[in-house]
Amino acid sequence: MNDSTKSVNESVDKETGAITTPIYQTVAFEFPEGEKYRYSREANPTICELSRKIAQLENAEMGVSFSSGMGAISTTLFHYVSPGKVVVIHKDMFGRSFRFFNDFLRGWGVKIEVSPVGSSSLIELIESLKRVDVVFLESITNPLLRVLDVEEISKVAKEKGGSIIVDNTFATPINMKPIDLNADVVVESASKFIAGHNDVIVGLAAGPKEVMTKVDLIRRTMGTSLDPHTAYLTIRGMKTLKIRMDVINRNAMTIAEFLEDHPRVSKVYYPGLKSHQDFNIASRILKGFGGVVSFDVKGTADDAIKVMKSLNVIVAAQTLGGVNSVISHPPSMSHRTLSPEERKAVGISESLLRLSVGIEDENDLIEDLDKALKGLS
Numbered sequence: 001m002n003d004s005t006k007s008v009n010e011s012v013d014k015e016t017g018a019i020t021t022p023i024y025q026t027v028a029f030e031f032p033e034g035e036k037y038r039y040s041r042e043a044n045p046t047i048c049e050l051s052r053k054i055a056q057l058e059n060a061e062m063g064v065s066f067s068s069g070m071g072a073i074s075t076t077l078f079h080y081v082s083p084g085k086v087v088v089i090h091k092d093m094f095g096r097s098f099r100f101f102n103d104f105l106r107g108w109g110v111k112i113e114v115s116p117v118g119s120s121s122l123i124e125l126i127e128s129l130k131r132v133d134v135v136f137l138e139s140i141t142n143p144l145l146r147v148l149d150v151e152e153i154s155k156v157a158k159e160k161g162g163s164i165i166v167d168n169t170f171a172t173p174i175n176m177k178p179i180d181l182n183a184d185v186v187v188e189s190a191s192k193f194i195a196g197h198n199d200v201i202v203g204l205a206a207g208p209k210e211v212m213t214k215v216d217l218i219r220r221t222m223g224t225s226l227d228p229h230t231a232y233l234t235i236r237g238m239k240t241l242k243i244r245m246d247v248i249n250r251n252a253m254t255i256a257e258f259l260e261d262h263p264r265v266s267k268v269y270y271p272g273l274k275s276h277q278d279f280n281i282a283s284r285i286l287k288g289f290g291g292v293v294s295f296d297v298k299g300t301a302d303d304a305i306k307v308m309k310s311l312n313v314i315v316a317a318q319t320l321g322g323v324n325s326v327i328s329h330p331p332s333m334s335h336r337t338l339s340p341e342e343r344k345a346v347g348i349s350e351s352l353l354r355l356s357v358g359i360e361d362e363n364d365l366i367e368d369l370d371k372a373l374k375g376l377s
Helices: 003-008 045-057 069-080 095-107 119-128 150-159 209-222 228-238 241-260 279-285 301-310 340-346 362-374
Strands: 062-066 086-090 111-115 134-138 163-167 185-189 203-207 265-269 292-297 326-328 352-356
Touching (some): 045 203, 045 228, 062 209, 069 095, 069 185, 069 209, 086 095, 086 119, 095 111, 119 150, 150 163, 203 209, 241 292, 241 362, 292 301, 301 352, 301 362
Parallel strands (some): 086 134, 134 163
Antiparallel strands (some): 062 203, 265 292, 292 352, 326 352
């Protein structure tokens, strides 16, 4: 079954024959009929269907749904880590994820090893350690869009006894399936491309049944549970994931090429460009290069913010992955929790903008960007 079919495929309700998953908006289920579904924090039919679908899309044995992407990350990690465990991460990642590892888990007694950006640096760090328990990486990093060689990193990490967890939010299961590349668990902020309409907060994870059953028990205890209406909206959005990503991949490539030639742009970060330092890796492990294009505006942070605020078609907001194009200024938005020194170490300039490309007409997007950039002259 290909991804177009998997995205649309939905379980038919056995009792009523409904071809669309109902919203089971209930706290509890009557016992003993409620033996499987007792209490919605623990299990709910609408949410279980979403979990089934992400497992199918990611070629995994079992999926679990959560109240947010960070809920998916934190709950999954609590299965793997305890004080004294060694976790390897990389610097270029979502700011809140970095804070979770570097502040919370480190303060809890977990040994956090932080790699510079790039596959070779990450592999060198893993090889230098006597033991590795977990390697957590983003398939395409946020916000500088490095593409990490999941297959090679998994091989090296497993020789050290480590498990591999991949945040696949930017790539999506349409462009990459980490489990097929020997990762253990994949997590997604499904608020982004998977749901695709900027109207839900939801996290997903998928992996081996033995592992995900234990992760699900932690979710039930921690309460990082999704509500059924959000699950319904995510299932609905997921049905168009493949066709949306086909358009978004094409639009992003066109816009990246336009920005690379623009006189008011000093650098473009997009793995589909031959100038990107991970182009060879991206061409090998990605089916599409994704919907996020980051770029440095020539000038200061104020210049970048001026460009962002001058756009009319593209919306300035701290999110990504929707049908509509959205732009943000990472230093003051998604990565504001990092200190200036931490951002500098990662390579995030003060004039960086992160553009999430939608499904609008590419010429309208280019015209909007060109007008805003020329406004700096």
